[in-house]
Amino acid sequence: MKAGIVGLPNVGKSTLFNCLSNAKAQSANFPFCTIEPNVGVVNVPDERLKKLEELVNPERVLPATVEIVDIAGLVKGASKGEGLGNQFLGNIRETDAILHVLRCFDNDNVVHVDGCVDPIRDKDTIDMELQLKDLETVEKKLDKVKRAAKTGNKEAQKEQEVLTKLKEGLEQGKSIRAIEISSEDRQEFVKPLQFITDKPVMYVCNVDEGSATSGNKYVEKVREAVKDENAEVLVLAVGIEADIAELEDYDERQVFLEDIGLTEPGSAKLIRSAYKLLNQQTYFTAGEKEVRAWTIPVGATAPQAAGVIHTDFEKGFIRAEVIKYDDYVSYGSESKVRDAGKLGVEGKEYIVKDGDVMHFRFNV
Numbered sequence: 001m002k003a004g005i006v007g008l009p010n011v012g013k014s015t016l017f018n019c020l021s022n023a024k025a026q027s028a029n030f031p032f033c034t035i036e037p038n039v040g041v042v043n044v045p046d047e048r049l050k051k052l053e054e055l056v057n058p059e060r061v062l063p064a065t066v067e068i069v070d071i072a073g074l075v076k077g078a079s080k081g082e083g084l085g086n087q088f089l090g091n092i093r094e095t096d097a098i099l100h101v102l103r104c105f106d107n108d109n110v111v112h113v114d115g116c117v118d119p120i121r122d123k124d125t126i127d128m129e130l131q132l133k134d135l136e137t138v139e140k141k142l143d144k145v146k147r148a149a150k151t152g153n154k155e156a157q158k159e160q161e162v163l164t165k166l167k168e169g170l171e172q173g174k175s176i177r178a179i180e181i182s183s184e185d186r187q188e189f190v191k192p193l194q195f196i197t198d199k200p201v202m203y204v205c206n207v208d209e210g211s212a213t214s215g216n217k218y219v220e221k222v223r224e225a226v227k228d229e230n231a232e233v234l235v236l237a238v239g240i241e242a243d244i245a246e247l248e249d250y251d252e253r254q255v256f257l258e259d260i261g262l263t264e265p266g267s268a269k270l271i272r273s274a275y276k277l278l279n280q281q282t283y284f285t286a287g288e289k290e291v292r293a294w295t296i297p298v299g300a301t302a303p304q305a306a307g308v309i310h311t312d313f314e315k316g317f318i319r320a321e322v323i324k325y326d327d328y329v330s331y332g333s334e335s336k337v338r339d340a341g342k343l344g345v346e347g348k349e350y351i352v353k354d355g356d357v358m359h360f361r362f363n364v
Contacts, residue, residue: 001278003096004094006092006126007100007101011103013101016241021068039068044066044271048282049061055332056287069094071092099204104215106208117218120225131197137193138163141193142160158185162189166179200231200277201229203232204238204270206239212261213262215235279297279298281295281352283355286328302346312364315362320359323343
């Protein structure tokens with residue numbers, strides 16, 4: 001699963017990417033510094049994995065991961081190919097969720113592509129370009145569907161109705177995710193078209209060090225502007241976070257964090273939030289060889305969870321042996337959980353819960 005970092009040039013995208021992935025994407029004080037998208041695979045911080053490691057003492061530990069893509073800065077006119085528009089829009093279409101970075105700090109030494117700091121204007125600029133691209137997609141599809149609808153095709157008539165509603169919403173400046181469509185119609189007619197503004201979004205307010213814990217006037221404006229979008233707003237002092245990430249010593253990093261009033265890096269919170277934004281959850285396998293976090297969609301069944309390990313596990317699924325994470329920690333080992341009668345045996349219909357510790361029985 002991929003989350004794409006987007007925003008205007010020079011708002012801190014590449015610095016955030018460096019901070020998250022420890023990759024060293026070029027970061028400089030001028031627009032279009034990032035041209036090809038940088039991709040980093042980021043571990044999802046999870047205290048439960050550390051606890052299981054302490055209890056099991058395995059040979060190795062493998063955390064869940066999220067792919068983060070740093071995409072070139074977008075400018076006004078991108079939907080018509082301005083700047084790196086076509087490339088940007090192609091890259092963002094391939095991601096599953098959007099991390100929209102907004103500049104929420106004043107600093108005369110860092111140039112702004114529009115001359116002054118205004119996160120709402122910046123947000124609107126990008127939203128409009130993404131909406132225009134989606135409008136182009138809707139209009140092309142609508143032309144085809146209208147011809148089929150005229151022949152009396154009921155399905156085409158229904159699709160025309162949905163697409164017309166999307167077109168009207170986009171023309172009013174709404175993103176697809178904010179247009180009211182029934183879940184059935186969204187699944188059948190909207191999802192297959194992979195609209196950019198239908199992707200879940202998180203707004204990352206890039207603030208100065210002094211605003212890292214409480215935000216500032218710019219952050220308040222962002223919260224007010226997105227209150228109807230069902231989107232998370234995260235406050236992050238990207239510059240200082242990047243400096244802290246450079247430190248090798250864990251204790252030294254903690255001292256720096258405490259100095260700015262944080263208990264953990266904001267980047268760790270962002271990664272966990274991105275994981276949830278992608279509608280993902282974790283189950284664990286735990287044995288002497290390996291303790292591992294596996295990523296599955298929320299709502300996955302036991303056979304689907306098994307298929308993440310290997311397709312044969314799903315094809316030949318017999319049953320799943322499930323231990324609740326809290327029971328594993330409470331009793332201290334798998335054998336003690338079994339002795340206490342707390343190990344569940346589940347079939348094909350079982351919906352996996354976040355944190356389940358699982359073994360699969362299968363036959364191929």
